[in-house]
Amino acid sequence: MSAPLLELTNVSRHFGGVRAVQNVSARIEAGEIVGLIGPNGAGKTTLVNVITGAHRATGGEIHFMGERVTNQKPYQAARRGLSRTFQIVQPFPSMTVRENVAAGALFAGKAISRRAAMDAAEAHLNFVGLGKLVDAPASTLTLPNRKRLELAKSLAMRPRMLLLDEVNAGLNLSEIDEALRLIREIAAQGVTIIIIEHLMKVVLGLSQRILVLHHGELTAEGAPEDILEDERVIEAYLGDRFAKRRQGAQS
Ligand SMILES: Nc1ncnc2c1ncn2[C@@H]1O[C@H](COP(=O)(O)OP(=O)(O)OP(=O)(O)O)[C@@H](O)[C@H]1O
Numbered sequence: 001m002s003a004p005l006l007e008l009t010n011v012s013r014h015f016g017g018v019r020a021v022q023n024v025s026a027r028i029e030a031g032e033i034v035g036l037i038g039p040n041g042a043g044k045t046t047l048v049n050v051i052t053g054a055h056r057a058t059g060g061e062i063h064f065m066g067e068r069v070t071n072q073k074p075y076q077a078a079r080r081g082l083s084r085t086f087q088i089v090q091p092f093p094s095m096t097v098r099e100n101v102a103a104g105a106l107f108a109g110k111a112i113s114r115r116a117a118m119d120a121a122e123a124h125l126n127f128v129g130l131g132k133l134v135d136a137p138a139s140t141l142t143l144p145n146r147k148r149l150e151l152a153k154s155l156a157m158r159p160r161m162l163l164l165d166e167v168n169a170g171l172n173l174s175e176i177d178e179a180l181r182l183i184r185e186i187a188a189q190g191v192t193i194i195i196i197e198h199l200m201k202v203v204l205g206l207s208q209r210i211l212v213l214h215h216g217e218l219t220a221e222g223a224p225e226d227i228l229e230d231e232r233v234i235e236a237y238l239g240d241r242f243a244k245r246r247q248g249a250q251s
């Protein structure tokens with residue numbers, strides 16, 4: 001069997017006594033779209049932080065494209081083609097929208113000059129629907145537009161793998177449909193995607209496989225239809241509302 005694109009082996013991250021991520025092992029193959037779900041505080045963002053080098057692992061190993069990358073620095077992750085969006089978006093407020101995206105390209109070493117980075121930034125901004133706001137200061141953007149900016153910035157890093165941390169939170173229904181379309185298009189360009197998302201419509205609409213985290217541990221893994229039937233997942237995360245809706249649909 002060939003090496004997966006990303007391999008996690010017993011990855012842990014503790015904060016003092018808090019076991020935010022505990023012995024997580026998983027393989028992500030090139031070309032997959034994988035959903036990562038779980039209740040608030042389950043460890044989803046922490047796992048992304050550890051994979052992309054924002055936090056050190058307390059234990060375990062991470063391999064990307066067959067190379068050991070445990071505890072790499074964030075810029076090394078970006079250069080290797082592993083980029084992520086932030087759940088709490090923090091653009092450089094005084095820079096324009098275009099400059100923010102260009103900074104992403106330069107950070108990942110994917111532009112040879114500032115000029116090239118600015119040109120590439122505009123293309124990515126057009127792609128996410130911010131073409132009219134390229135010269136606006138980032139501080140003036142609405143939350144949905146900040147989420148789009150965050151996506152454009154991560155795309156400017158020309159990722160092989162993109163980790164999306166609640167990139168659709170706060171969007172309305174038509175904005176979510178647009179985001180789904182964008183994410184499918186990014187995947188069609190060959191980018192492997194891990195998507196963290198509380199909106200089940202989005203997770204189920206996109207993912208070929210779902211990983212479920214609970215109290216830092218990987219408690220379930222499978223095809224979306226199997227995850228929906230998993231009693232432990234319903235109990236820990238999807239909750240009564242979802243279970244009742246399923247019963248209603250069956251009766
Ligand atoms: N920098 C930190 N210092 C201390 N504890 C932290 C830190 N970051 C996260 N934690 C703790 O680790 C646990 C996992 O948090 P994390 O943010 O990874 O969860 P999450 O699954 O992303 O939740 P949400 O769905 O609310 O975004 C929580 O108990 C959280 O309080």
Ligand SMILES: [Mg+2]
Pocket residue numbers: 044045046087
């Ligand atoms: Mg989170």
